Amino acid sequence: MVSTSMVRLLEKVRACKVCEPHLPLGAKPVLAASSQSRILLIGQAPGRKVHETGIAWNDPSGDNLRNWLGLDKEQFYNPDLVAIVPMGFCYPGAGKSGDLPPRPECAPLWHAKLLEKMPHIILTVLIGRYAQGYYLKDRAYKTLTETVQHYKEYLPQYLPLPHPSPRNRIWQQRNPWFEEEVLPELRQRVQRALK
Numbered sequence: 001m002v003s004t005s006m007v008r009l010l011e012k013v014r015a016c017k018v019c020e021p022h023l024p025l026g027a028k029p030v031l032a033a034s035s036q037s038r039i040l041l042i043g044q045a046p047g048r049k050v051h052e053t054g055i056a057w058n059d060p061s062g063d064n065l066r067n068w069l070g071l072d073k074e075q076f077y078n079p080d081l082v083a084i085v086p087m088g089f090c091y092p093g094a095g096k097s098g099d100l101p102p103r104p105e106c107a108p109l110w111h112a113k114l115l116e117k118m119p120h121i122i123l124t125v126l127i128g129r130y131a132q133g134y135y136l137k138d139r140a141y142k143t144l145t146e147t148v149q150h151y152k153e154y155l156p157q158y159l160p161l162p163h164p165s166p167r168n169r170i171w172q173q174r175n176p177w178f179e180e181e182v183l184p185e186l187r188q189r190v191q192r193a194l195k
Helices: 004-014 048-053 060-069 106-116 129-139 144-149 166-174 176-194
Strands: 039-042 082-084 123-127 158-161
Touching: 004 106, 039 129, 039 176, 060 166, 060 176, 123 129, 123 176, 129 144, 129 158, 144 158, 144 176, 158 176, 166 176
Parallel strands: 039 082, 039 123, 123 158
Antiparallel strands: none
């Protein structure tokens, strides 16, 4: 059943231009959600390719993330199963070593309103430092590695992950416990949430 209040809210978010003066390619909010969503993915912000296509996680990072979650594209892009609500909804532009941080306006302006309309969320996956800092606050550890290592402290509500960028392969090689321990737990909880 489609919630008309959620549809109206999503229309408002997608029309948002609050931070447009700071965006090199203009405002084009990218998110997906439903009043029936079971899993919530909170990442950083869309990259340039996602901005161009308007499809969240439509890049090699998205391929890695789907693999980590154990989901195919059909499941991943079904908002009744998976909501995708980044910290910043628009492409923030490129910095010296990757994209700029997500704009700070989005999460305080929209996240609580969206979460209020998603009462069936069982698992929230916090992808990267920005999402972890915002949602875990002083419960987050000093480094992303430590926060992800202590993932059990945030269950069953949250599960923190590093960014699934292919550039993070070195991080994964240095931290074999992530693939051995965290990913099986993540996949198990994802499957449980979808039942």
